[in-house]
Amino acid sequence: MSLSLTGRRAAATVLAAALLVPLAACGNDDTRKDGGASTGSGSAKAAAGADLTVLAAASLTDVFKTAGAAYEKSHPGTKITFSFAGSQELVAQVTQGSPADALVTADTKSMDKVRADTGTPTVIAKNRLVVATGEGNPHKVDDLKDLAGPELKVVLAAPEVPAGKYSRQILDARKITVEPVSLEPNVRAVLSKVELGEADAGLVYRTDAESAEDKVDAVEIPDAQNAVAQYPAATLKGSKNAEAAAAFVAWLSSPEGQKILQDAGFQKP
Structure with a gap:
């Protein structure tokens, strides 16, 4: 029995609709794979074009410039501006409401002070x-105890600065009394004093000394006598680019971010 023209048209319509259903389902799967938030690529798209301000410890100055350039290259449209200072200054900026998107300090205690203003630190x-010391170690500093020499001009970071706290910690542990000629607001200022010859020696992070290896020498301190500095990173709750800030903080722990940090002399977290 043959179908009428109207019947044939209705059947064709039903068949076309049936064929479109699996195609639509495939389209939905592709959307989730390529642009859905569950895979993270949606976050990348949301982060595109974001201008981020990151408050970072002074000892991260050189490595974060490299990291920022690498991040911008792999995230077109994103621009990162770093503000480097001693961790205590960064904490003050956060508590005063300075507009920024993420914070990286040189110790966990500084980060703890602004816990109410940050996401979970990593x-x-x-x-x-x-x-x-000066290039060539002209004063023959071989050990921490040599810093107590009365004729040696030693410069340290101020006690409220993480590098200053660590310095006092290791000196006090060995009962070494040092009378610094100056106390600096951050560890890079300590390095600068030694570089310029305004101080004979100073306690800085290993990475700082490596960044100026053509101008200063580094005298290693045995691990048993040393302190370990930890660098926590967190997003700031006041950020206007929360998703993009979270993406950058997460990237710092990624293989690419970790390689840049470790190539600069930083240790694994």
């Missing part, structure tokens, strides 16, 4: 102290 790297 330690992205570790560091250790060395004695920085």
Whole structure:
């Protein structure tokens, strides 16, 4: 029995609709794979074009410039501006409401002070102290105890700065009394004093000394006498680019971010 023209048209319509259903389902799967938030690529798209401000410890100055350039290259449209200072200054900026998207300090205690203003911190790297001396170590500093020499001009970070706290910790543990000629607001200022010859020696992070290896020598401090600096990173709750900030903080713990940090001399978290 043959179908009428109207019947044939109705059957064709039903068949076409049936064929479109699996195609639509495939389209939905592709959307989830390529742009859905569950895979993270949606976050990347949301982060595209974001201008991020990251408050970072002074000892991260060189490595974060490299990391920022690498991140911007792999995330087109994203621009990162870093503000480097001593961790205590960064904490003050956060508590005063300075607009920023993420915070990275050189110790966990500083980060703890602004816990109400941040997301959950993640330690992205570790560091250790060395004695920085003038090139060629002209004053023959071989050990921490040599810093107590009365004729040696020693400069340290201020006690409220993480590097200053670590310095006092290791000196006090060995009962070494050092009378610094100055106390600096951050560890990079300590390094600068030694580089310029304004100080004979100073306690800085190993990575700082490596960044100026053509201008200073580094005297290693045995692990048993040393302190381990931890660098926590966190997003700031006041960020206007929360998703993009979270993506950058997560990237610091990624294989690419970790390689950049470790190539600069930082230790694994």
